[in-house]
Amino acid sequence: MTMLSDTDTPSSHALLSYTDRVAVMWQDFLLLVGRVLLGWIFLFYGWGKLGNIAGYAATFPGRGLAEWMAYVAVPAEFLGGLFLIFGFATRYTVLVLLFFMIVASFSSHAFWSVPDAQRGNQGAHFWKNITIFGGLVVLFVTGAGRISIDRILSRRG
Numbered sequence: 001m002t003m004l005s006d007t008d009t010p011s012s013h014a015l016l017s018y019t020d021r022v023a024v025m026w027q028d029f030l031l032l033v034g035r036v037l038l039g040w041i042f043l044f045y046g047w048g049k050l051g052n053i054a055g056y057a058a059t060f061p062g063r064g065l066a067e068w069m070a071y072v073a074v075p076a077e078f079l080g081g082l083f084l085i086f087g088f089a090t091r092y093t094v095l096v097l098l099f100f101m102i103v104a105s106f107s108s109h110a111f112w113s114v115p116d117a118q119r120g121n122q123g124a125h126f127w128k129n130i131t132i133f134g135g136l137v138v139l140f141v142t143g144a145g146r147i148s149i150d151r152i153l154s155r156r157g
Helices: 021-027 029-048 053-057 065-086 092-106 117-141 149-156
Strands: none
Touching: 021 029, 029 053, 029 065, 029 117, 065 092, 092 117, 117 149
């Protein structure tokens, strides 16, 4: 684990930077935890759709999407979650999942275009997706960390 050195820039004013050393000491483990938590939602919901992609695809026209897109979306969702958890091709996986999240958010959770009775539920899902989007952006910047397949593969490259 990397220690914060005198040359590293603290995250804030000295009075607000007491956690910097802890964050640096635990960064690889915490990146693993973050990847597992982010990846789990994609793995879980992707797995649930794998057994009936045709049934899921039948819902796509009602969302303004072509049915064939389900045959791309479901494997992308499932494999994307799996890849995040293991830290494999992390930045590429994040890009795929960011695209997936944009399409899903605006096609399936367009809270501004649903009846009032559904607005709260769809709004919650939309903003949950935006929050996940933020986590994916952070993961794109940081990479998978040392506890990952990416790290193992980088040693062999």
